[in-house]
Amino acid sequence: MKKIYLLLVRLARLAFGAKKAQYQVAYFMSFAGNETFIRELVKQFGSDEVLIVYKTNVKENVLQLQQGHIIKHAIEFKKFQVTSFVKGIKLARVTLFDNYYPELSAINKTKKDYFIQMWHANGAIKAFGWEDPSTYHRSVEDQQRFQRVYDSFDQIVVGSEKMADVFQRSWHVASDKIDRIGYPRTDKYFEESWIEKARKKIQTKLPELTQKRVILYAPTYRKDVSFSLPDDWRKIKVPQDAVLIVRLHPHLANVERQIVDASPDRVIMVDHFISTQELLCVADTLITDYSSIAFDFSLLDNARSVIFFTYDLEEFERTVGIQASFKAAFLNQMVNTVEQLNDAILFGNSDKNVIHKLNQQWNTLNDGHSSARLIKQVKERCTDE
Template identity: 45%
Template sequence: PFVKIVQIWHADGAIKKFGWEDPTTDKRSRSDKRRFQKVYDHFDEYIVASKAMGQVFVHSYHENFDKMQLLGYPRSDQYLSQDWQHKARERIYRSAPELKNHRVILYAPTYREHQDFKLPKGLGSALAADPTALVVVKLHPVLRDKEVPMRRIGNPKIKFYHELETSDLLAVADTLVTDYSSVAFDFSLLPNAKSIIFFMFDLDRYRSDPGIQDDFLNWLPVEPVYKVEQLRNEILAATSVNFDKFNAHWNTYNDGQATDRVIARYVKFLGSN
């Protein structure tokens, strides 16, 4: 039987580089590179939510844009569903009722492979600079030991909810503090998204491994910050962010109906074979 292999990426957009765009790929052996491309060439189609993400795959996997299907990102549908938003808030408030009626600042940085990675000194107090807010720290499970310095502060306004899903926490956050993580593309779709801060304290290192999209400063909805003191100032300013251009660039085809379009395409394909 004929088989069609479809790539539905784990993220709606890309701040990081990957594939051939990752600077470390150049250091790999020829056999590794052949193996990588053999894997990439197996994909018949890519489900994307924007031409921007399609171009990322073109450059990262050396693929043709013809393979890109501009259908929207299925997982984005939940963020555009009022029913999902309501249930996500209910799930959070059931476990963490203290978050209700507060400004919630969610710190959700991306995963880092470097074993010597350290969160910058003073980060906890900067995140908690707004006395009226509660801060939720959500690190990747591999990096949980990096929470220790912030836990030692003992600030009751800094919370750690390992059992709660990041996607649900996005539904109650007023401000997202992240860096190179794809959560930014999800958060920007939510009606509660008031502001976002890109805290890129290790940008120089991250540019070399795994790399950052070359044009990221052109489409981020706000200028990134690099120092803890800048982060503190942005937390206190709580400046509202307009996500319209950012969403037009990355969430172009995300309208809450992406899953239906994807299913319809491949049901039709199955019916014709």
């Protein structure tokens, strides 16, 4: 099936031939949260020069951008709809991606094609690419296909030397492909107006949180793996002056409800019309496991503590893998039982050592101006052509 699908991608590429670019930039969107960058793209290039090629899971976010008259041109890339994918690439001078797209292994790049990988995470705790344990159990043909995707990128944008090292190891790419200009998705965490708007939105919609200490539990999404908490989760203790918000991936909304129903008092869920990024702006404590959300949270002035609740560490390492350097740096901050988690919640409220370490290692190039730097490079590339 994969061979047939990728053959169709190649044929679609040939069918479009040397079609002239109609847009300066195409942005391939599979994750929400980078709308600030998209707005800046449109501001700098004009709405007629920017094309959004989006996956169905972010359709609502794209509709909001369209309704707000931010973007004019968008193509939905549904599963196996190869013409949409190829069309997006052929119609733009520069193409930006926020994820791994297997279709790129079947795209024979020309000199006119220029691909930039922006990724969807500011740092890495989970292993991926060649550091994913499952990669070495795949066929040589699969491994070669993976590498063709990695090699297709002309630039890979990062927010730290630490993340540059991760990409070099995980994707086997040369250092000169790494674009050390900061991570555009973090710019909003330096923007006081955006932060204040997020806080006012929550205060208006959820005034009961105003006088509470907000603890946010946001574990990573486990693709193709069912999510379940440890048996002793019912023993979680939320302080009287606090509320613990459970926020899972949108695909796990039903599980989110089940967790809250099986939890003691002061454990709640919040409707997803308030984004996870907005919730970060009012939380003083983040509980996560292997999610890159920790790197984003550490940039906010309200961040007081990050707790890594890694009750399934051994199993996760075996099936998904985590970055060895991250484990070495933060092993002492990982808690494995609900009893340990309760202690961390109670006594770790003012401990900013983890926050400092996260920023020191993973946010060194992020300063709120990464989007401007990247857009400047894209402009130069378009002008050179």
